[in-house]
Amino acid sequence: MANANLNRKAAEFMRGRNGADELAVCAGLLALVLAIVDVFARQVWLTVVVVLLVAYAVFRIVSPDVAARRKENEAVMERLGPARLWLRNPPAALKESREYKHARCPRCNQVVRVPRGKGLVRVTCPRCGEKFELRS
CATH class of the missing domain: 2.20.70 (Ubiquitin Ligase Nedd4; Chain: W;)
Incomplete structure (x- = not known):
């Protein structure tokens, strides 16, 4: 019962919010890769970059200004051009480039x-x- 209540409250909180778009997912994945590198490198500046990337991804996900986040996402994805397919679905992009x-x-x-x-x-x-x- 408590789990269903938590799910309902989370769904209510996210209503009208941006959610995880491509830019937020890229920031999160980049933070994950840098966090793994940071485990071995142990650099303070790298830790700060990881924390900032995670904070940026969370900000994008919970932001109520959907129009502004969508505009930012489209601007970045437009600049990425051909890499956009790789970011959305890497296995499909690999198959596409072979065929x-x-x-x-x-x-x-x-x-x-x-x-x-x-x-x-x-x-x-x-x-x-x-x-x-x-x-x-």
């Missing part, structure tokens, strides 16, 4: 994917209709 080659349309910069191992292929951009050739 497909990614290229940009010379006209509109839309990313298109082409199956690997097909030689010279003619690609039509789904956004602007530009036709171009590339090696897969």
